[in-house]
Amino acid sequence: MQTSKIKVGIVGGTGYTGVELLRILAIHPSVELSVITSRGEAGLPVADMFPSLRGYIDLSFSDPAKSDLASCDLVFFATPNGIAMQQTRELLTAGVRIIDLAADFRIQDVATWEKWYGMTHACPELLSQAVYGLPEMNREQIKGAQLVANPGCYPTAVQLGFMPLLEAGLIDPQYLIADAKSGVSGAGRKAETHILFAEAGDNFKAYGVAGHRHLPEISQGLTNMAGKSVGLTFVPHLTPLIRGIHATLYGRLNKEADLQGLFEQRYANERFVDVLPKGAHPETRSVRGSNQCRIAVHRPQGGDTVVVLSVIDNLVKGAAGQAVQNMNIMFGFAENTGLEIVPLLP
Amino acid sequence: MQTSKIKVGIVGGTGYTGVELLRILAIHPSVELSVITSRGEAGLPVADMFPSLRGYIDLSFSDPAKSDLASCDLVFFATPNGIAMQQTRELLTAGVRIIDLAADFRIQDVATWEKWYGMTHACPELLSQAVYGLPEMNREQIKGAQLVANPGCYPTAVQLGFMPLLEAGLIDPQYLIADAKSGVSGAGRKAETHILFAEAGDNFKAYGVAGHRHLPEISQGLTNMAGKSVGLTFVPHLTPLIRGIHATLYGRLNKEADLQGLFEQRYANERFVDVLPKGAHPETRSVRGSNQCRIAVHRPQGGDTVVVLSVIDNLVKGAAGQAVQNMNIMFGFAENTGLEIVPLLP
Amino acid sequence: MQTSKIKVGIVGGTGYTGVELLRILAIHPSVELSVITSRGEAGLPVADMFPSLRGYIDLSFSDPAKSDLASCDLVFFATPNGIAMQQTRELLTAGVRIIDLAADFRIQDVATWEKWYGMTHACPELLSQAVYGLPEMNREQIKGAQLVANPGCYPTAVQLGFMPLLEAGLIDPQYLIADAKSGVSGAGRKAETHILFAEAGDNFKAYGVAGHRHLPEISQGLTNMAGKSVGLTFVPHLTPLIRGIHATLYGRLNKEADLQGLFEQRYANERFVDVLPKGAHPETRSVRGSNQCRIAVHRPQGGDTVVVLSVIDNLVKGAAGQAVQNMNIMFGFAENTGLEIVPLLP
Amino acid sequence: MQTSKIKVGIVGGTGYTGVELLRILAIHPSVELSVITSRGEAGLPVADMFPSLRGYIDLSFSDPAKSDLASCDLVFFATPNGIAMQQTRELLTAGVRIIDLAADFRIQDVATWEKWYGMTHACPELLSQAVYGLPEMNREQIKGAQLVANPGCYPTAVQLGFMPLLEAGLIDPQYLIADAKSGVSGAGRKAETHILFAEAGDNFKAYGVAGHRHLPEISQGLTNMAGKSVGLTFVPHLTPLIRGIHATLYGRLNKEADLQGLFEQRYANERFVDVLPKGAHPETRSVRGSNQCRIAVHRPQGGDTVVVLSVIDNLVKGAAGQAVQNMNIMFGFAENTGLEIVPLLP
Structure with missing residues (x-):
């Protein structure tokens, strides 16, 4: 198992999947959160928007245009549909692995995707290498994946x-x-x-x-x-x-x-x-x-x-938690690392 | 159409179907609410239990054993399953019409009823005269019914x-x-x-x-x-x-x-x-x-x-409102009397 | 008491105070609802936006610019702050009485109002004739008022x-x-x-x-x-x-x-x-x-x-209901007309 | 700091403070949960009552009369008021430290306690040694306390x-x-x-x-x-x-x-x-x-x-979390051990 920390970036951290990723990653022992971007909130401390993270996340949102995502080991896209696909090629080329929490790479058939999502796909040639990140189905392929489409x-x-x-x-x-x-x-x-x-x-x-x-x-x-x-x-x-x-x-x-x-x-x-x-x-x-x-x-x-x-x-198994589970598989961490969170009841 | 008021009794008025009946009947122009019983709360003013009815309902709960239900034109049973069937025969004999909001008369096959409700039926001979009170299906039979089984x-x-x-x-x-x-x-x-x-x-x-x-x-x-x-x-x-x-x-x-x-x-x-x-x-x-x-x-x-x-x-079309709709049909009132309540949104 | 119906208009019917006015006025016996305006939704049947009103309100939203408010006996403003004051003078001149559910006429001191609401008042000269519509305090003045400021x-x-x-x-x-x-x-x-x-x-x-x-x-x-x-x-x-x-x-x-x-x-x-x-x-x-x-x-x-x-x-005593109460007082209807709505509990 | 695990018992584990203690202690690195009692649910696996704990808590509820609380290092009382005081003397004598999450030891003046709680105190002589467990006020006394009254x-x-x-x-x-x-x-x-x-x-x-x-x-x-x-x-x-x-x-x-x-x-x-x-x-x-x-x-x-x-x-700082904070202080663990739980938002 890998023991040193990996550098992680998050694109689009102001939505619920973003804050949920932060909640989980904040205490993940093998992750160094190095950048989190937001076009609209650049400069704002993350914990000002989400006071639940006070004391856990010291980062501020950074401008996507000025963020050094290429130096990350892994980038999560917690963006609306259609954003990740515009940056994927460049990041993959730079050796960055990607987990997209949106839908850009979930459907293998381009025509189907374009019909349901109402836009032209920016990198259809990457679909074949995208792995659908449902670990219970595709664990082996996820291990070596550079690009994971996190399920809905x-x-x-x-x-x-x-x-x-x-x-x-x-x-x-x-x-x-x-x-x-x-x-x-x-x-x-x-x-x-x-x-x-x-x-x-x-x-x-x-x-x-x-x-x-x-x-x-x-x-x-x-x-x-x-x-x-x-x-x-x-x-x-x-x-x-x-x-x-x-x-x-x-x-x-x-x-x-x-x-x-x-x-x-x-x-x-x-x-x-x-x-x-x-x-x-x-x-x-x-x-x-x-x-x-x-x-x-x-x-x-x-x-x-x-x-x-x-x-x-x-937001967890249906989004951010499953994304972290995929990350753990991709980087050889124990699959449950950072995910042993006891459910909150009542 | 009948114009004078009918005398109405409610057996079991402390549950949600009971208070809902009260909410609707409180301003029904053709109903005189004459008795409402509760074994546990006899003597308590109804509006003390349900302050929403202050100013609308002056009655107190009365002891079922001492209540003069036989002088009512109509009695609603808003009781748990198995109660109405014990008083039905006597009330029908006294000329009182009945609407049971519980399940005692909903199922025509006694064996099926006894299996699902886990008790012996007290008056299986009355089942054949009970009308299932779904007006959209059985309006004609409801008109002349003495005993209506209000649907679940x-x-x-x-x-x-x-x-x-x-x-x-x-x-x-x-x-x-x-x-x-x-x-x-x-x-x-x-x-x-x-x-x-x-x-x-x-x-x-x-x-x-x-x-x-x-x-x-x-x-x-x-x-x-x-x-x-x-x-x-x-x-x-x-x-x-x-x-x-x-x-x-x-x-x-x-x-x-x-x-x-x-x-x-x-x-x-x-x-x-x-x-x-x-x-x-x-x-x-x-x-x-x-x-x-x-x-x-x-x-x-x-x-x-x-x-x-x-x-x-x-609580309305699924219980008390439908019961009042059935009452209106049984007594020849316009079917929507007292039921033109505009839904509360938001 | 006046018995013929009055013609009523509503400016701005797409918010919660608007739909609440509609819920109450829909069954008010002395009101003919003649116009309801919305800049953004002109042409849309009101009941398409609020299905709770299906069967009760047949009107469509109309363009404020083309709406004949001047022929109304009474106009309710269920608009954001700062809208009513721009039309008040003209309507009053046309003999229309007004109830503003927003804050334009609630505060007698113009400077205070302008400080808290951050805008210049459009008709400060009308403030002195505006009556603060809390009936329990100002019933007598409300009776003769042409312009009522409905309380917050x-x-x-x-x-x-x-x-x-x-x-x-x-x-x-x-x-x-x-x-x-x-x-x-x-x-x-x-x-x-x-x-x-x-x-x-x-x-x-x-x-x-x-x-x-x-x-x-x-x-x-x-x-x-x-x-x-x-x-x-x-x-x-x-x-x-x-x-x-x-x-x-x-x-x-x-x-x-x-x-x-x-x-x-x-x-x-x-x-x-x-x-x-x-x-x-x-x-x-x-x-x-x-x-x-x-x-x-x-x-x-x-x-x-x-x-x-x-x-x-x-939304009722705190807005639309109190507005109707004020209307009843202004037009000599019984004060509780259309307002005997039993609270919904549970 | 102490590093070996302490043995912990919970009396009364079926309420919300009980399940909350379990949620926190389930992953506390210095605690071995050895017994949890419930008069009414003896024999029932804890996780059958609280499925959120499946995979985290394997214990079953045990009969209080047959439970070996005396061998614990610490016992939490998550019971209704008036229960803890009946067992405190015996457990203290056996060298067990106690944190009572109910009110038995919160008030120093016996007469005041008896007036508000409507019962006779079972061990008024222990009140003087009970420490009110608000760490921000009484941290030093908590360190050496045998009996902590966890605040409301x-x-x-x-x-x-x-x-x-x-x-x-x-x-x-x-x-x-x-x-x-x-x-x-x-x-x-x-x-x-x-x-x-x-x-x-x-x-x-x-x-x-x-x-x-x-x-x-x-x-x-x-x-x-x-x-x-x-x-x-x-x-x-x-x-x-x-x-x-x-x-x-x-x-x-x-x-x-x-x-x-x-x-x-x-x-x-x-x-x-x-x-x-x-x-x-x-x-x-x-x-x-x-x-x-x-x-x-x-x-x-x-x-x-x-x-x-x-x-x-x-349920946390107001009950179970503060109790664990007190436990950490009492046993020389880092005060935040097991308590670095990021708030769940949204």
Whole structure:
């Protein structure tokens, strides 16, 4: 294992994935945080914007144009979609490894990406070397990756829930339903009316039923697991939590199996996937602030519909925590380094 | 239309359905509230327990044993399951009409009821005369009913969402999925740990996946709509709202149809079902405090899965409001009397 | 009493005070809502923005420049500060009466107003004819007023709490403390980061301790009650409620008195001020959605500090409801017309 | 410094202070958790009750009667008031050191304690050797203490806020006001109606204005700081947070001083008290999950009223975290051992 500290930069540190990266990296023993950029807040001490970091982070935001990212060992992009791809080629050439927490490198098919994200991809030739950073699926490729596409929050919860069933060929891949509920921090720290406290509080709604950007990302992953194309209905909902995703997944069983055993075996060696005992119902708060995914599998009334319940903290296993998990894998640190954070309950 | 006031009694007025009945009846022009009972709180002025009613309700809770329910025109039971059935026969004999907001008369098959509710039914011979009080389905029978079984909250949202599709035979009744989310008031006003603010707040979970008491009630209703037996997977969830149910319903289309037109036509004359424009996503807060059900129908990606979004306030259209709607129908008042309450938003 | 309907216009209907005015006026028997303007949303049906109003409000927002406000009997301004004052002179000249829900006419001293609001007043000559619309203080002047300055939310809760004590000269006016807590809707429906759900949720903070715009408004009112200048420390806080203000008021008693009797007597004839029994603690939810102010007065440990607890719904008694109350007074309707809305609890 | 692990027991581990102790101790490098008792849950694995602890705590609850507490180096009592005092003598005799998170040993005057807690004290003779565990005040005595009375949550926030002012004699001790707001977890994990989600959610209220048990505890501390008796008005409020206390403190200045400098100097060497820059408003979420107290001092309008804002997480610095801080001091560990938990924001 590597023991000296690596130099890490963060591009775009003013959003929730940025502050969450800082929370985790602040006490990571193998990381020296050397630069954090923000176009709008250059010069401002990070802890002035996020007082929770007082005493932990002494850096100020720096102007992206003047920041020496090239001297970093690793750069995290905690930026809106479409930013990372504009700097990736140059940084990779400089020998910097990259983890993009946005969506620029998550989808292998350029046309699909451009359709859903509504822009031209800046470096389609790099897609083939980008590794999709879901460690439970791609650990070996992540180890040597120069460029990691950190999965989306919904895609993490949904893929981990369906994975054992699809890999084992137990459910009909044509009729998959993912009914997912997200806390409001999943929408980011943008000043938008619909996520105001007085709008999103004491309220519940579905959104994007006609089509959400995470649909092609999830479909791509499920297709890889199933080894054939899948039919997925994905309905996201906004629920008045700050943090947390709860995915309720429905599949049609096409053969008998020990579902509980299947899940336990598939994740037996995964530090951050916890299969609950039979009959359990995971709560989002049981993973609050932690990198854990907790899963339960049910077969109501003994029928042929399997129901999987999968919960994560969207900002940790669904974003910054998984990014640090990927970093640990890439740099040969123990995979749980800096991630043994006990969930905050209540 | 009847114009003189009817005498109304409420048995069990200390829970949320009780106080909600009071909120609505307090300003109902055709109701004289004559008695409200509570075993535990006899003698206490109602407005001492619920200060929101100060100035509107002058009654005190009375001892059930000493209350003159027999002189009422109508008695609402806002009691736990198993209470109403013990007094029904006597009250009906006395000429009192009854609306039970609990589950005692919701399921026609006694064996099914006794299995799910874990007790022996006290008056199975009355089940056949009980009318299931979903006005959009059974309005004519409700008019003449002496005994109305007011539907459960989940069953109301789910049945109104599936009804047009099943009546028209457009979806496969064997593969119905109802993923439902409820605010915490749906669990009642009981001192239980799991619904404490510090437990249910900032938290989301499924529960009862193996089987929930509303499953047989919903199945019975859907079977009636479809004209044949149905296969339903019902997964309820607890979400940190005070009020509101959001049902997300999934069905498999088996023929082409104008879904939007179907829903609009089916509910064209229903005052309390509002079909939203194509592409809309109803929010629970858009019905907060009101007797409205709002519904949107989607067909994501033009595939063969239909998604229906149905929202109600669980305490109003899902309980007390629907009970008053049933009362209005039974006594010949305009169906919306006392129910033109504009939803509270934000 | 006047019985025919009056024509009412609303300028600026897209904020929370606007939608709240609509919720109340929608079922007001003496109002014909004839125009509602919005610069940004002209042409949009009001109910498309606020689905809670579907079935109640058929109007669309109209362009302020093209709206015939002059033919209204009354115009409400539910606009940001500084807008109403630009149209007031013209409308008054046209014989239109005005209720401004913003702050343009709340402070009689122009210099003070300009200092706190940071702009030049457009019509200082009209200030003297503006009536401060706190009915419990100024009912007689409101009756004949052409121009009413509707009080702010904090000022309503604080003034009603201190009024009996100051009028009776029972407390030292030099040492008044108002520790006030507001729900987030008080900040309006503006897309600002600090009122996002993920910022204001599960969080509590003071703000504006150095000075808040409601300070001079409150001081002016308290000075009028006391008949001499007052010394007030006012600390507002943001609490994770949607609606509600709770003011905790502290004063130093300078003589003995029957405090409970004093409050009950002062408000005996006030429909919208409810003095709770001795020892009570009013809850904000006990007035949710209603025009009620509930007050309790305490003297902890029998010492010489009096503590008054005063709660209102900031959008109703603290804004739109009080505006309608003022309208009722101005036009000779019963003061509670359209305002007998039972609070929504839970 | 001591380096070997100490054996620790917890009596009463099913409440919020218990699970919070477990969250912190689970990863404390110098603690071996050897026993945790619960009368009601003996035999149940701790992580079955609190799934957040899965993978961190393997212990099961044990029957208090059969638990070997005497072999522990330290026992925490996370029990209701009145339990610890019944076992203290025996454990002290056995050489076990004790930290009581309840109130049994917080008040030196037995008569006062018995009046406020409504029971006879079981071991008044031990009160004189009990050390009040506020490290910023009593660090030296804590080092050698056998019995530590861990402060209450409100008392911690209030005392740390007033301490610099009273020690310096800058404010009139006769007119102190503490307006304090607590999240709902402060009421504990008891099944009581008033702290249900549907009761405490979207609601704000004061309580205990006539007298709260923390009043004599705070008064005792403030008296010690001032060196003379104090007059305190203490009004607690319940706010819809899960965690967090915000104390707003008011005092009357009796001489000029550099308030900001005073606070910064007083707490310069305190790891867990953070004085914010001038003009700041601390948020409860800025300390969520951490042992930090953040304080800001204001002098509104330059008048003679000083306003101090003080926030803590009631379960950490207000309970379990402070208890661990005391443990660290008692056993010679670095005071921040196991307590460098970055606050969870958002």
